[in-house]
Amino acid sequence: MRITLEALQILDAIDTRGSFAAAAESLHRVPSALTHAIRKLEDDLAVTLYVRDGRRAVLTPAGRTLLDEGRHLLRAAGELECRVKRVATGWENELRIALDAVIDPRDFLPLVELFYRETSSISSTRLRLTTEVLGGTWDALLTNRTDLAVGALGDAPSGGGLRTQPFGQAAFCFAVAPHHPLASATEPLTEREIVAHRAIVIADTSRQLLAREAGLIGGQDTLTVPDIASKVAAQVAGLGVGYLLRRTAEEEAAAGRLVIKRVASARPATPAHLAWRSQHEGRAIEWFLEHLTDPRASAALLRNPAGA
Numbered sequence: 001m002r003i004t005l006e007a008l009q010i011l012d013a014i015d016t017r018g019s020f021a022a023a024a025e026s027l028h029r030v031p032s033a034l035t036h037a038i039r040k041l042e043d044d045l046a047v048t049l050y051v052r053d054g055r056r057a058v059l060t061p062a063g064r065t066l067l068d069e070g071r072h073l074l075r076a077a078g079e080l081e082c083r084v085k086r087v088a089t090g091w092e093n094e095l096r097i098a099l100d101a102v103i104d105p106r107d108f109l110p111l112v113e114l115f116y117r118e119t120s121s122i123s124s125t126r127l128r129l130t131t132e133v134l135g136g137t138w139d140a141l142l143t144n145r146t147d148l149a150v151g152a153l154g155d156a157p158s159g160g161g162l163r164t165q166p167f168g169q170a171a172f173c174f175a176v177a178p179h180h181p182l183a184s185a186t187e188p189l190t191e192r193e194i195v196a197h198r199a200i201v202i203a204d205t206s207r208q209l210l211a212r213e214a215g216l217i218g219g220q221d222t223l224t225v226p227d228i229a230s231k232v233a234a235q236v237a238g239l240g241v242g243y244l245l246r247r248t249a250e251e252e253a254a255a256g257r258l259v260i261k262r263v264a265s266a267r268p269a270t271p272a273h274l275a276w277r278s279q280h281e282g283r284a285i286e287w288f289l290e291h292l293t294d295p296r297a298s299a300a301l302l303r304n305p306a307g308a
Helices: 005-017 020-026 031-045 061-089 105-119 135-142 191-195 228-236 246-254 283-292 295-301
Strands: 050-053 056-059 094-100 126-132 148-153 162-170 172-176 199-202 222-225 242-245 259-261 270-277
Touching (some): 005 031, 005 061, 056 061, 094 105, 094 135, 094 283, 105 295, 126 135, 135 148, 135 162, 135 270, 148 283, 162 295, 199 228, 199 242, 222 228, 228 246, 283 295
Parallel strands (some): 094 126, 094 148, 199 222
Antiparallel strands (some): 050 056, 162 270, 172 259
């Protein structure tokens, strides 16, 4: 084969580093070795890959095409190497983790840091964190968008080949801005009173499963926002009302930004789960499952001091 991975790596390094000298340094080779390799490749292909532009070597259109397409091969070779290592070591090439929207990704980062610290010498597993809402967390597993779901709320869909484990309870409070009309209303609030006001919601992210709703009353106007932070901000601004995780609502109330109101038909605490596909095996997912089954993990991620 005239085009080798080594030659493609040299082309990539020259383009990335900006010069033959810098590329040689990054590859721990002398510049003359790179020059010789490029000239041999040009001779083998009978094309010109570089032309001189003053003191710089610039890729020709043929050279640019070779580099752009060659980078696909380099990535594929890298992924193949990782897959081979996974077979040999048991570590996944990539682990995709979907966090339910009730979990602030920032609260999950200490666990990510611990994973890197404990596995850096034995694993090259890449992590990909995403956020899903309501049924979308289950849907992400069923449609193979994720490998591990953390904090999936409610019951698992049937017949999906999923394994689940309890992950505590998500407790909610109904909260409104201090200047919102419901802030001064007599408690407990009735559904008739609540339905007259806009609800701030985050849309279910399901792609195949039927979308779920939580804490809404039929016929209630809604403002849909992209995430929990936006929901909190919208309720603080008085744009609408709705349920928030208890600890979040309590923190906002303590700061004077929201008022917690008792509701006649309050949203009950919702069971949360860890979930993964039964056929998925790997040491990275095992590591996370081991650490997430610690009650302190659910207490921190669901912002529940009792961890229940």
